[in-house]
Amino acid sequence: MSRRVLGFHFDYISPYSYLAWHRLGEFAQEHDLHVEPKPTLLAALLNHLGHKGPGEIPPKRIYMFKDCLRGAAELDVPFVPVSSHPFNPLASLRATLLEMDDDTRHRLVTKLFNATWAESRDVGAPEVVAEICADAGVPDALARIKDPAIKKRLLDANHEAIERGVFGVPTMAVDDELFWGTDSFPHLARYLSGDDPVRPEDVEGWLAVRATAKR
Numbered sequence: 001m002s003r004r005v006l007g008f009h010f011d012y013i014s015p016y017s018y019l020a021w022h023r024l025g026e027f028a029q030e031h032d033l034h035v036e037p038k039p040t041l042l043a044a045l046l047n048h049l050g051h052k053g054p055g056e057i058p059p060k061r062i063y064m065f066k067d068c069l070r071g072a073a074e075l076d077v078p079f080v081p082v083s084s085h086p087f088n089p090l091a092s093l094r095a096t097l098l099e100m101d102d103d104t105r106h107r108l109v110t111k112l113f114n115a116t117w118a119e120s121r122d123v124g125a126p127e128v129v130a131e132i133c134a135d136a137g138v139p140d141a142l143a144r145i146k147d148p149a150i151k152k153r154l155l156d157a158n159h160e161a162i163e164r165g166v167f168g169v170p171t172m173a174v175d176d177e178l179f180w181g182t183d184s185f186p187h188l189a190r191y192l193s194g195d196d197p198v199r200p201e202d203v204e205g206w207l208a209v210r211a212t213a214k215r
Helices: 015-030 042-049 058-075 090-096 102-117 126-136 148-164 182-192 200-207
Strands: 004-010 033-039 171-174 177-180
Touching (some): 015 033, 015 102, 015 182, 033 102, 090 126, 090 148
Antiparallel strands (some): 004 171, 171 177
């Protein structure tokens, strides 16, 4: 029997994605899941929805960093001030979409996340991304991420995420269900065990609720 597939929508710009990735390995083993990394440009989601990211809102920005520092301590993983934030993650996201086997891709994702959030390296710089790729066994990344086909691959991935209903990162997708954020792991576990408290009639009821105020 084949393992269930979990699509992991993430952006290296997101510290919550970093924490979720470090938790996901053990979680996937416990629940016999095949994890498919889904690089997703958070800025594309925010632009589509007309939102700002937490790093662009000063009170939320400092709260996010403190919250993630606490989460990192709970997971026993490093969490240090980044080189810059927000930064441009395009090079790192495109590199993750280059042709490679699954093990190499997972290794690269881990290295890029750690470079960003544990080592303060500037993954907004294509040259830095290329160095990390080479260390992960992905050669010639600096030239390959400039290929229009790779740029289109990321655009297509963003469109796919939006069509699926992804509105933020990290988002874990199983079947037709989405689980957003690092605090959704318990809900995902209940869903996987067949004990999800959300019923189709509940969803229909909430969809029928109409808005009576508008900003």
